[in-house]
Amino acid sequence: MIDFELSPKIRATKNMVHMFAENAIRPIAREYDEKEHEKPWELFKMVQKVMGSMMGGGLGGGEAKEEKPEGGEKKPRETNLMTAVTVEEIFWGDAGIALSFPGGGLGGAAVQASGTPEQREKFLARFSGEEPCWGAMAITEPEAGSDTANIKTTAVLDGDEWVLNGEKIFVTSGKSALEDSKGFVVVWATVDRSAGRAGIKPFIVEHGTPGMQITKIEDKMGIRCSDTVSLSFMDCRIPKENILGSPEVMDKTKTEGFKKVMATFDATRPMVAAMAIGVGRAALDFIKEALAEQGVEIRYGISPNRMTVLEREIMQMEADLKAARLLTWRAVWMLDNGERNDLQASMAKAKAGAAVTRITQKAVELMGPLGYSRECMLEKWMRDSKINDIFEGTGQIQLLITARRLLDFGRDQLK
Numbered sequence: 001m002i003d004f005e006l007s008p009k010i011r012a013t014k015n016m017v018h019m020f021a022e023n024a025i026r027p028i029a030r031e032y033d034e035k036e037h038e039k040p041w042e043l044f045k046m047v048q049k050v051m052g053s054m055m056g057g058g059l060g061g062g063e064a065k066e067e068k069p070e071g072g073e074k075k076p077r078e079t080n081l082m083t084a085v086t087v088e089e090i091f092w093g094d095a096g097i098a099l100s101f102p103g104g105g106l107g108g109a110a111v112q113a114s115g116t117p118e119q120r121e122k123f124l125a126r127f128s129g130e131e132p133c134w135g136a137m138a139i140t141e142p143e144a145g146s147d148t149a150n151i152k153t154t155a156v157l158d159g160d161e162w163v164l165n166g167e168k169i170f171v172t173s174g175k176s177a178l179e180d181s182k183g184f185v186v187v188w189a190t191v192d193r194s195a196g197r198a199g200i201k202p203f204i205v206e207h208g209t210p211g212m213q214i215t216k217i218e219d220k221m222g223i224r225c226s227d228t229v230s231l232s233f234m235d236c237r238i239p240k241e242n243i244l245g246s247p248e249v250m251d252k253t254k255t256e257g258f259k260k261v262m263a264t265f266d267a268t269r270p271m272v273a274a275m276a277i278g279v280g281r282a283a284l285d286f287i288k289e290a291l292a293e294q295g296v297e298i299r300y301g302i303s304p305n306r307m308t309v310l311e312r313e314i315m316q317m318e319a320d321l322k323a324a325r326l327l328t329w330r331a332v333w334m335l336d337n338g339e340r341n342d343l344q345a346s347m348a349k350a351k352a353g354a355a356v357t358r359i360t361q362k363a364v365e366l367m368g369p370l371g372y373s374r375e376c377m378l379e380k381w382m383r384d385s386k387i388n389d390i391f392e393g394t395g396q397i398q399l400l401i402t403a404r405r406l407l408d409f410g411r412d413q414l415k
């Protein structure tokens with residue numbers, strides 16, 4: 001049964017992480033937004049030391065671990081719930097800095113979701129060390145974004161090595177992963193284009209592999225502290241065992257391997273929703289504090305026809321945020337309990353992405369010119385919010401997935 005009360009352990013961690021976000025992240029948020037391609041190294045080193053192990057190898061969600069019974073009492077599993085609650089707090093501090101934190105990111109989550117025990121041991125253990133370390137995932141190509149089946153990067157087996165050729169764009173933390181001596185990128189490539197999705201496989205490409213290079217570093221609207229790069233692969237040779245999952249292409253209708261990789265997103269989409277909620281809450285907290293300072297009181301519980309426009313707006317923002325949080329916690333609760341959560345993960349991401357873009361935009365509007373000024377953070381939160389509705393599947397794609405699952409339609413029936 002879902003329990004909406006957070007455990008004492010999660011509450012204590014949430015409070016601790018909030019203090020960290022408020023005192024160590026928020027004060028430098030504007031600075032690292034302005035200096036887009038620089039990193040707060042001192043903060044990263046501290047994060048790696050203090051929180052690396054706690055975050056389960058980054059912000060990408062983790063395997064639900066069996067909680068040890070204490071005094072014979074079985075505790076509920078809450079690894080992913082803990083991560084979602086923590087992610088909300090850190091992103092309340094700042095989205096750009098939080099997104100560029102050391103950790104496995106999407107790459108680590110892919111190894112977690114479809115790696116062998118040996119691969120997990122080899123690649124995930126790196127994130128619990130003392131030195132900052134990054135993972136990344138490269139799926140998107142110039143002609144393949146939402147339509148991942150259109151991926152053109154190829155992987156050809158040549159003796160004991162896979163040879164990768166192709167181009168990837170918009171890889172989050174790609175620069176960090178390539179510059180880090182323990183970093184890696186999980187690259188999606190096709191071993192057989194005629195097989196469509198069944199032919200697409202993820203491959204782990206380690207830092208320093210000849211043939212992999214950065215071709216562009218993006219200048220972005222928001223989350224500017226987080227690096228985003230294009231990568232090219234030219235006869236890039238990696239060990240045969242660096243494929244995630246089976247190399248077999250069964251037949252065009254059997255896409256189990258692809259589905260397993262897509263399961264990465266069942267763990268990470270709720271975390272993106274939690275990121276969005278953190279940014280939305282930052283904006284809402286700011287607005288409510290500013291209104292309180294001006295002596296404006298929000299009268300909860302009065303009849304809707306007596307509310308001011310401002311009260312209605314604030315309550316709508318709060319309701320959107322709470323709905324997004326409930327969907328998110330539901331999705332991670334299911335993950336922690338080993339239940340299939342693809343529908344709930346998409347619903348949470350769709351709701352949270354839409355909510356945060358609306359909330360931050362409204363917040364700018366409600367504060368008038370100050371909302372648009374760099375004097376306060378609202379304009380930044382508005383810029384930082386939009387990405388939640390884009391990466392790891394756009395808002396439209398999440399709604400499409402949701403509709404397919406609710407109606408029990410296949411890909412071919414609802415496009």
Ligand SMILES: Cc1cc2nc3c(=O)[nH]c(=O)nc-3n(C[C@H](O)[C@H](O)[C@H](O)COP(=O)(O)OP(=O)(O)OC[C@H]3O[C@@H](n4cnc5c(N)ncnc54)[C@H](O)[C@@H]3O)c2cc1C
Pocket residue numbers: 106136137138139140144145146147169170171172173220228387390391392393394395396397400415
């Ligand atoms: C800052 C940033 C970081 C990123 N990080 C990563 C990363 O780490 N790794 C990675 O692989 N990718 C990453 N991406 C890429 C991101 O995942 C893609 O941009 C996203 O999946 C959309 O793909 P696209 O840009 O090709 O848009 P398209 O797929 O071309 O879509 C364009 C528009 O059409 C809509 N649309 C498309 N198909 C449908 C449909 N069937 N029904 C309704 N609407 C539809 C979309 O919702 C969107 O609004 C990142 C992007 C950004 C901006």
